[in-house]
Amino acid sequence: MNTLYLECYSGISGDMAAGALIDLGVDKEFLLSQLHTVPLEQFEIEISKTEKQGVSATAFDICTKHSVHKHAHEHSHEHPHSHSHHHEHTGRCLAEIEHIIDASQISDKAKETAKKIFHALAQAEGFVHEMPATQVHFQEVGGDDSILDVVAVAVCLDFLHIDRIICSPLYEGSGFTKCHHGLTPVPTPCTLRLVQTACIPMRITENKGEMITPTGAAIIAALADTFALPKKFTIDKVGIGAGKKEFTHPNVVRAMLISEITDTLEDEICILKSSIDDSTPEQLAYCHTRLLELGAADVYFTPIYMKKNRPAYELTVLCQPELEQMITETIFQETTAIGLRKTFAKRNIMSREVKPIQIGSQTIDCKICTYHHIKKYYVEYESAAKAARMLGESLEETYRKVYTKIHDLSKMQDY
Numbered sequence: 549m550n551t552l553y554l555e556c557y558s559g560i561s562g563d564m565a566a567g568a569l570i571d572l573g574v575d576k577e578f579l580l581s582q583l584h585t586v587p588l589e590q591f592e593i594e595i596s597k598t599e600k601q602g603v604s605a606t607a608f609d610i611c612t613k614h615s616v617h618k619h620a621h622e623h624s625h626e627h628p629h630s631h632s633h634h635h636e637h638t639g640r641c642l643a644e645i646e647h648i649i650d651a652s653q654i655s656d657k658a659k660e661t662a663k664k665i666f667h668a669l670a671q672a673e674g675f676v677h678e679m680p681a682t683q684v685h686f687q688e689v690g691g692d693d694s695i696l697d698v699v700a701v702a703v704c705l706d707f708l709h710i711d712r713i714i715c716s717p718l719y720e721g722s723g724f725t726k727c728h729h730g731l732t733p734v735p736t737p738c739t740l741r742l743v744q745t746a747c748i749p750m751r752i753t754e755n756k757g758e759m760i761t762p763t764g765a766a767i768i769a770a771l772a773d774t775f776a777l778p779k780k781f782t783i784d785k786v787g788i789g790a791g792k793k794e795f796t797h798p799n800v801v802r803a804m805l806i807s808e809i810t811d812t813l814e815d816e817i818c819i820l821k822s823s824i825d826d827s828t829p830e831q832l833a834y835c836h837t838r839l840l841e842l843g844a845a846d847v848y849f850t851p852i853y854m855k856k857n858r859p860a861y862e863l864t865v866l867c868q869p870e871l872e873q874m875i876t877e878t879i880f881q882e883t884t885a886i887g888l889r890k891t892f893a894k895r896n897i898m899s900r901e902v903k904p905i906q907i908g909s910q911t912i913d914c915k916i917c918t919y920h921h922i923k924k925y926y927v928e929y930e931s932a933a934k935a936a937r938m939l940g941e942s943l944e945e946t947y948r949k950v951y952t953k954i955h956d957l958s959k960m961q962d963y
Contacts, residue, residue: 549711549902553777555802556718558791559759562697563608565767567789568803569704570595571606582703585653588692598790600798605790610693639685642670645695654703661702668770669762672741694763701767715772717749718760725758738762742769747842747878749775755795774843776871780809813919817895818869822885823852825860835882842878843871907949910935914954925954
């Protein structure tokens with residue numbers, strides 16, 4: 549499994565994310581060829597090395613037909629005064645942007661990723677302007693440069709075969725910034741909504757001005773799987789993307805390909821419990837989904853009876869200790885719970901590794917668990933279910949093929 553860690557201590561924008569991913573080793577000629585299949589008016593892209601206060605980084609710059617000068621920064625609520633794009637007044641809607649993405653020749657997976665990012669943006673903008681997401685007309689973030697930033701990120705993630713994304717807390721500035729409406733507070737309303745709905749940890753710094761753009765926030769809101777690093781990991785590769793701001797620190801995003809170290813057979817788990825008798829089933833189901841999205845190891849409900857013989861549920865959440873605060877806040881926010889019982893427990897665990905198994909045209913993930921001399925194999929359900937649909941066969945048949953392949957590979961000591 550290829551895991552990407554994004555370190556956003558100087559904020560994030562679309563061009564910063566693209567630069568960091570390119571710096572990880574994306575083939576530049578391939579990326580440019582992909583971007584030039586996007587049906588937009590004439591544009592030029594420059595990928596170059598630069599320095600931010602002594603830190604070498606990759607800059608991703610876009611110059612569109614109507615630019616006064618080169619794309620200075622993707623900051624969608626700031627750049628009207630750094631260059632003049634025609635798209636500030638075009639107001640593309642979500643359907644138009646999706647049509648542009650679908651008409652390109654990038655991979656289906658990259659298209660799905662790009663549209664997912666814009667869908668998150670539309671949902672946030674719709675909330676801010678009190679209208680359905682489908683009726684939102686983007687201003688800055690609907691421009692050619694922003695579309696190309698998002699498509700570049702999607703193509704890079706597909707090229708690098710990223711399976712999982714971990715993100716640091718997002719660092720933001722303060723004060724006000726300028727957009728086509730005039731002055732707006734930092735974080736901008738759209739960014740604030742994205743951070744809120746995705747439960748993204750955020751820290752406000754003393755830097756004046758915008759550090760997190762709506763597009764940058766949407767990338768994290770749409771794609772980040774968790775905001776907690778594994779306890780132990782190795783760094784396989786580092787890429788650094790340059791921003792266009794000047795702070796007392798380097799304005800960069802660092803992207804790291806990491807591998808979790810799972811050879812330790814003991815760790816500590818946080819156990820959170822709450823007895824709930826007045827939340828709706830919909831609230832509990834939604835909370836369950838959100839907690840798993842945030843990185844909880846397990847979430848389950850146990851039927852119980854409380855005072856006055858009320859049928860109720862005991863919510864139990866297992867999570868890494870560093871996720872305790874975020875998990876607690878989410879439970880309080882999404883349920884009627886007003887208190888949690890907390891314990892920490894040592895546990896013995898099997899080390900885990902995910903490896904791909906090729907069945908026909910499909911790649912299926914297999915989890916390999918070991919404890920001393922004991923070894924177990926588990927097929928990952930979501931991966932197998934998707935493959936079964938693509939292969940046009942039953943899930944049972946797909947499982948059988950995978951386990952047969954694992955048995956054959958085990959005899960060759962490949963697994």
